[in-house]
Amino acid sequence: MSMKQARWLIGSFIVLALLSIVWSHRPGTLQLETPVGGALLPVSVPTDCSLKAPGCDLSLGELGSVTVQAPARIVPLHKFVLTVTPSAELAKNLGAVSVDFQMIGMDMGVNNYPLQRAADGAYSQTIILPVCTTTRTDWVALLMLHTPRGAYLAKIPFSVDPR
Template identity: 45%
Template sequence: MKQAKWLVASLLILGVLSYLWGRAPSKLSFDSPTSGPLTQVEPPRGCEVKGEGCLVPIEGLGEFRVTMPETVVPLERFAFEVDPQGEAARSVGEVRVDFEMVDMDMGINAYRLERLADGSYRQDIILPVCTTTRTDWIANLTIRSTEGGFLVRLPFNVDRSRP
């Protein structure tokens, strides 16, 4: 009799959890990526994200200042920031960035940026060291908004030695 009560209680709990998972999976997961088509946006000519950053216009959405420090060293933490300009901040839902090196497997280097009180998005990043001494990276910036999803590929170089 005691085992039957445990079995019924376990099934009841599983049923409730299944119901909740089906109704609101985003409430039960911590970091589920969003899917859907992305419109690729070309960065402006001469866009340099290191230092003062680069202003990236996205048609129908607005402008975004993308910045990282002047010096980015592998295995050292640095801040990656995206600051929507003006009205663009109202329609942004999620900002993510993943880093890749063309024709190299550098593992998964994907981050979800956190929204700050001032409306900007920021995350601390640590990039791995390339054993072949390459320094060329691409930051694949994904912005999801009420106007759709947008992808901006921003090339940059890491610094192998300190200034």
């Protein structure tokens, strides 16, 4: 066996090993990419909650509430800004805020975005979602809000607009 063939064989084994690792996870479940310390507290999302304009109000109990809002039109491969605006009482206790976009049953890659806090206390980030090759448009935004009491997780379903 020549050195060139040996390199090709080793390279093939490495690629196959990496592919088996990627394919072994279960994309049919919603997973958090960010490890959470402390309690993970679910946030009740109203059935009429719309991530797209006009937005959605989410209650975190006695801590306060947040308004989550994106533009009225979200198109894959086009930038949009997601904004999370905490109420005055929650703004004092809110730490890191991030959002992870996932599609149930599909592996759409890593779409996790930390939101940046602005001077007015709102958190925002420019986001670009990938195109689904099967033309599905249903997504779930996993919004993570870190507080001293634990991390709050809201699962907000939404749809992107066709191109």
